[in-house]
Amino acid sequence: xxxxxxxxxxxxxxxxxxxxxxxxxxxxxxxxxxxxxxxxxxxxxxxxxxxxxxxxxxxxxxxxxxxxxxxxxxxxxxxxxxxxxxxxxxxxxxxxxxxxxxxxxxxxxxxxxxxxxxxxxxxxxxxxxxxxxxxxxxxxxxxxxxxxxxxxxxxxxxxxxxxxxxxxxxxxxxxxxxxxxxxxxxxxxxxxxxxxxxxxxxxxxxxxxxxxxxxxxxxxxxxxxxxxxxxxxxxxxxxxxxxxxxxxxxxxxxxxxxxxxxxxxxxxxxxxxxxxxxxxxxxxxxxxxxxxxxxxxxxxxxxxxxxxxxxxxxxxxxxxxxxxxxxxxxxxxxxxxxxxxxxxxxxxxxxxxxxxxxxxxxxxxxxxxxxxxxxxxxxxxxxxxxxxxxxxxxxxxxxxxxxxxxxxxxxxxxxxxxxxxxxxxxxxxxxxxxxxxxxxxxxxxxxxxxxxxxxxxxxxxxxxxxxxxxxxxxxxxxxxxxxxxxxxxxxxxxxxxxxxxxxxxxxxxxxxxxxxxxxxxxxxxxxxxxxxxxxxxxxxxxxxxxxxxxxxxxxxxxxxxxxxxxxxxxxxxxxxxxxxxxxxxxxxxxxxxxxxxxxxxxxxxxxxxxxxxxxxxxxxxxxxxxxxxxxxxxxxxxxxxxxxxxxxxxxxxxxxxxxxxxxxxxxxxxxxxxxx
Amino acid sequence: xxxxxxxxxxxxxxxxxxxxxxxxxxxxxxxxxxxxxxxxxxxxxxxxxxxxxxxxxxxxxxxxxxxxxxxxxxxxxxxxxxxxxxxxxxxxxxxxxxxxxxxxxxxxxxxxxxxxxxxxxxxxxxxxxxxxxxxxxxxxxxxxxxxxxxxxxxxx
Numbered sequence: 001x002x003x004x005x006x007x008x009x010x011x012x013x014x015x016x017x018x019x020x021x022x023x024x025x026x027x028x029x030x031x032x033x034x035x036x037x038x039x040x041x042x043x044x045x046x047x048x049x050x051x052x053x054x055x056x057x058x059x060x061x062x063x064x065x066x067x068x069x070x071x072x073x074x075x076x077x078x079x080x081x082x083x084x085x086x087x088x089x090x091x092x093x094x095x096x097x098x099x100x101x102x103x104x105x106x107x108x109x110x111x112x113x114x115x116x117x118x119x120x121x122x123x124x125x126x127x128x129x130x131x132x133x134x135x136x137x138x139x140x141x142x143x144x145x146x147x148x149x150x151x152x153x154x155x156x157x158x159x160x161x162x163x164x165x166x167x168x169x170x171x172x173x174x175x176x177x178x179x180x181x182x183x184x185x186x187x188x189x190x191x192x193x194x195x196x197x198x199x200x201x202x203x204x205x206x207x208x209x210x211x212x213x214x215x216x217x218x219x220x221x222x223x224x225x226x227x228x229x230x231x232x233x234x235x236x237x238x239x240x241x242x243x244x245x246x247x248x249x250x251x252x253x254x255x256x257x258x259x260x261x262x263x264x265x266x267x268x269x270x271x272x273x274x275x276x277x278x279x280x281x282x283x284x285x286x287x288x289x290x291x292x293x294x295x296x297x298x299x300x301x302x303x304x305x306x307x308x309x310x311x312x313x314x315x316x317x318x319x320x321x322x323x324x325x326x327x328x329x330x331x332x333x334x335x336x337x338x339x340x341x342x343x344x345x346x347x348x349x350x351x352x353x354x355x356x357x358x359x360x361x362x363x364x365x366x367x368x369x370x371x372x373x374x375x376x377x378x379x380x381x382x383x384x385x386x387x388x389x390x391x392x393x394x395x396x397x398x399x400x401x402x403x404x405x406x407x408x409x410x411x412x413x414x415x416x417x418x419x420x421x422x423x424x425x426x427x428x429x430x431x432x433x434x435x436x437x438x439x440x441x442x443x444x445x446x447x448x449x450x451x452x453x454x455x456x457x458x459x460x461x462x463x464x465x466x467x468x469x470x471x472x473x474x475x476x477x478x479x480x481x482x483x484x485x486x487x488x489x490x491x492x493x494x495x496x497x498x499x500x501x502x503x504x505x506x507x508x509x510x511x512x513x514x515x516x517x518x519x520x521x522x523x524x525x526x527x528x529x530x531x532x533x534x535x536x537x538x539x540x541x542x543x544x545x546x547x548x549x550x551x552x553x554x555x556x557x558x559x560x561x562x563x564x565x566x567x568x569x570x571x572x573x574x575x576x577x578x579x580x581x582x583x584x585x586x587x588x589x590x591x592x593x594x595x596x597x598x599x600x601x602x603x604x605x606x607x608x609x610x611x612x613x614x615x616x617x618x619x620x621x622x623x624x625x626x627x628x629x630x631x632x633x634x635x636x637x638x639x640x641x642x643x644x645x646x647x648x649x650x651x652x653x654x655x656x657x658x659x660x661x662x663x664x665x666x667x668x669x670x671x672x673x674x675x676x
Numbered sequence: 677x678x679x680x681x682x683x684x685x686x687x688x689x690x691x692x693x694x695x696x697x698x699x700x701x702x703x704x705x706x707x708x709x710x711x712x713x714x715x716x717x718x719x720x721x722x723x724x725x726x727x728x729x730x731x732x733x734x735x736x737x738x739x740x741x742x743x744x745x746x747x748x749x750x751x752x753x754x755x756x757x758x759x760x761x762x763x764x765x766x767x768x769x770x771x772x773x774x775x776x777x778x779x780x781x782x783x784x785x786x787x788x789x790x791x792x793x794x795x796x797x798x799x800x801x802x803x804x805x806x807x808x809x810x811x812x813x814x815x816x817x818x819x820x821x822x823x824x825x826x827x828x829x830x831x832x
Contacts, residue, residue: 310731645733651717
């Protein structure tokens with residue numbers, strides 16, 4: 001089988017399934033009694049196993065298989081979903097993730113999973129022993145002599161309850177004709193019929209094996225129904241290619257007898273077992289509803305295709321502009337109306353195309369609950385993570401980049417922000433610290449907030465550190481406001497951890513976060529209340545592919561200057577230009593700003609006459625400024641960013657290009673490169 | 677691929693000054709009329725600038741300047757041949773593009789080496805077609821970005 005064509009799909013889907021497993025395991029930890037969650041996890045794991053096996057990733061399949069066994073034990077109430085057992089499952093999920101990542105980066109998905117498998121087996125067998133004991137104590141639960149069928153606690157309870165409600169249980173042995181062609185299909189039809197008359201409680205071999213046709217010609221089923229055994233047999237026999245059906249009544253008296261014998265244990269056992277069966281059904285229906293509401297139809301599209309769709313669409317917009325011009329010139333009402341209609345439609349289309357690139361931040365946020373759980377455990381802190389606004393949408397390109405900075409901030413909050421349970425108790429807070437991750441839209445920006453209710457930032461400590469590492473002088477430090485001191489956290493080479501821990505002592509500080517976010521056209525600020533916690537606020541542009549610029553004319557050429565770099569524009573008199581050491585400068589609100597003539601810098605052929613006034617754009621890089629001399633301002637505009645392509649890499653002080661309304665290309669000035 | 681196919685190459689023929697050049701048709705994406713070219717500062721002389729090619733910003737190289745032939749203003753017949761080399765789309769400005777012909781590989785000869793002759797390594801060979809001479813280009817070399825790099829160093 002040619003795997004490559006399915007590889008992308010496999011990777012996408014396994015990542016999704018693993019994410020689902022992670023999410024649901026976390027939920028399970030909080031509601032250990034909710035068996036429907038286990039079923040969800042089991043389903044995801046089962047699909048993953050199937051996919052991995054189909055693709056030939058045996059290690060992946062086998063580890064998932066072992067994980068499935070543990071999950072199976074949990075959902076059959078043989079195993080309690082305690083923290084210890086979930087840890088083992090989480091660990092194996094980590095392994096699975098590592099394998100999928102390996103596959104995604106071109107590897108074979110091989111990994112030594114013996115340790116994980118051993119742990120899973122231990123977890124599973126730890127309870128198996130108990131199960132065996134209980135089976136010994138109730139030998140009479142064998143459905144019929146000589147049969148391989150034995151019931152576990154859960155099935156017993158169902159049987160017992162059925163009797164109480166007047167149902168009868170039959171043990172059917174169904175034999176198919178020798179020349180049966182579609183065994184699995186026949187099994188399916190038999191089940192269809194049995195489900196109509198009652199409920200199938202158990203099959204030998206298991207349903208999975210039956211579906212995979214892993215049986216010879218006969219299989220056994222235990223069904224509870226109000227029908228008589230003859231009726232049941234007659235109905236099953238209607239399925240073609242069923243050769244013979246043999247029914248044995250599972251003796252009610254034996255079970256009742258059992259009840260007496262078991263009275264001591266079963267009473268205790270019954271209570272916890274019965275409850276789940278009820279809740280299980282209740283939750284099962286509710287989760288079904290959830291499924292249907294969620295289940296919007298989607299299709300995966302390569303982002304390159306969206307890009308080319310966008311490119312083509314821009315062409316259309318440019319033609320639209322021309323048509324508008326023509327219709328104005330011709331002054332024909334019919335034409336004008338048609339063109340106006342077209343403009344409206346293409347406007348809507350543009351919105352749709354842009355929206356197609358938007359993805360909910362959920363995609364990134366999803367991985368955090370798991371991470372926070374792990375980190376908190378490692379640091380023996382108690383932390384709860386609240387996520388708000390996960391549905392907030394961001395451009396795909398931003399989503400891909402934002403994950404790492406957020407991981408860093410969350411780590412920072414858990415490591416430095418939230419105190420140990422003892423400390424929290426001492427300061428009169430609840431033992432469990434809380435971290436809130438909130439995303440929301442505001443204007444043309446998306447804000448992401450990471451806040452904790454921890455100890456806050458210790459101003460003196462930060463300042464002390466900044467002074468010893470030479471970031472600020474002692475004198476300057478005294479005059480700084482609290483906020484300015486907090487901002488120092490983002491300067492390079494500053495970590496406030498007393499000891500280097502595994503979590504934050506990786507040589508990367510918040511400065512990396514800051515530069516990453518700035519490279520995305522956003523910024524990050526920090527605020528803190530001593531004793532009450534710290535909040536990091538990230539501001540991001542909605543999309544990286546569209547930016548706001550000021551279009552300026554330099555002689556006859558048009559350049560775009562990103563608004564994010566512009567402080568303001570001004571027109572100054574020529575005589576206000578001063579010279580300082582061979583460099584033209586101006587006085588801009590009290591500070592001396594160097595002047596840079598774009599005509600000279602970009603070698604633009606001079607066509608315009610000099611006049612007495614000079615138009616300037618004041619741009620900044622950090623706190624440094626420069627004034628760019630241009631000929632005139634055209635205006636502010638939203639533009640679609642394009643790269644100059646591979647052939648013209650890194651042109652000096654040009655960060656990219658865009659296509660203007662008239663179809664011409666304009667270059668985008670890279671202000672960061674202009675200011676040294 | 678059979679030998680028969682290998683025997684023949686389909687080339688697009690274009691004019692530079694009074695000579696005819698050819699590039700293999702597989703490397704050519706399209707042939708465009710000249711449209712507005714945006715100059716890109718601090719690039720080599722032969723990089724004319726960039727154009728908007730159906731929404732994609734595509735660099736344009738003036739072949740006359742690239743080959744050191746004195747440049748002329750664009751005329752009615754001037755065309756931009758968009759070629760794809762190593763996943764890059766680049767437009768080549770030529771005086772005219774008018775022909776697609778099949779030439780047999782036998783007709784291609786290496787460039788004759790004489791003193792003061794053509795030493796350029798971007799020429800793959802010369803094809804003799806009855807009375808015409810066709811200079812076959814090696815686009816990889818034509819678009820060699822080495823010179824682009826050198827220009828950059830000078831800037832710094």
